[in-house]
Amino acid sequence: MAMRIALLILALATPVVYGAQHVVGGSQGWSQTTDYATWTAAQTFAVGDTLLFTYDSTHQVDEVNQADYNSCSSSNAIKNYNGGSTTITLTTAGPMYFICPTSGHCAQGMKLSITVVAANGTTPSGSPTAPTGTPPSTVAASPPPPPKSGVASISCNMNNLMFGFLLVFVTMFAYMG
Template sequence: MPMVAYFLISILAIAAPGTYAVQHIVGDSGGWTNSGDYTTWAASKTFNVGDTLLFNYGSSHGVDSLSKADYDNCDSTNAINSYTGGATTIKLTQPGPMYFACPSFGHCSLGMKMTIKVVTQSTNSPTTTTTPSSGNNLSPPSSTTPSTPATSSPTDEAGSTGGTSMVVVGLSMILAPMVVFMC
């Protein structure tokens, strides 16, 4: 029995760090605005299935989820999903590219648009962004409505929960031998 307890705790210690969902605040403290550099911002992040995007923006903006063709042409008339209200949380439910733009006239063509690539969650995903190939249209994210910001695990500037993960691993390594000796 003690070996089973030690084995289970060890497995949890190894698996736990990769299971945290991250809330990415689009544009960080700058938010979703005309002056953001969303290509550079997205390139510095790894977006995993289960993570969320939080768009914070003023009343003159919105967020549209678009197909690749509509994104390339800054055309929001056929948006997959449209959001308004100042704060929009979108859950990333499937791997692949996703395309977002502000639907306000002229904002997309001035750079208020963003492409991300969502990957299947992995404990050692590299933080890279690739340019999606043409012709890939995505299904819309699961019904997501504008909402207030949700609470999430603390993250560092790169969106990593590394500090929290290290605490889980450390505690597991301390508690595992204690459980073994108690059994």
């Protein structure tokens, strides 16, 4: 009985591990030069996904509440991250707010507000930066473009589907055994 429950919990929890990774700001990373409202609009953030902040030593990442996001205040930061590479797993649905605590940076636009949706609500996001003037061709002479986040979302959904089937099989075996 305990074994059966353990398998069930494992099967239910596993898809969360396979969430999409969102590289904050795309190739620009976490800096003052990125328009995060535009970047965010092209993404779907789901529970189980991760945010990856990459930045140089002049920046940090503070998770803050909505009021502090609006006023660019880092004095009540919920969490502070530094070191140049920060991965944050999205664990609950709802809004999240991040700012850079370096003086002046938030006011220059280094602030990120996202809305996390439940894991089942994932839809593949459109490619954030579609190249213009080069329509897709089957006889491409140039190397293919780097994978977009939308691709990651699709493979993530495939994984969820696979684990759904696994769950069914595990349950069947548990009842037969």
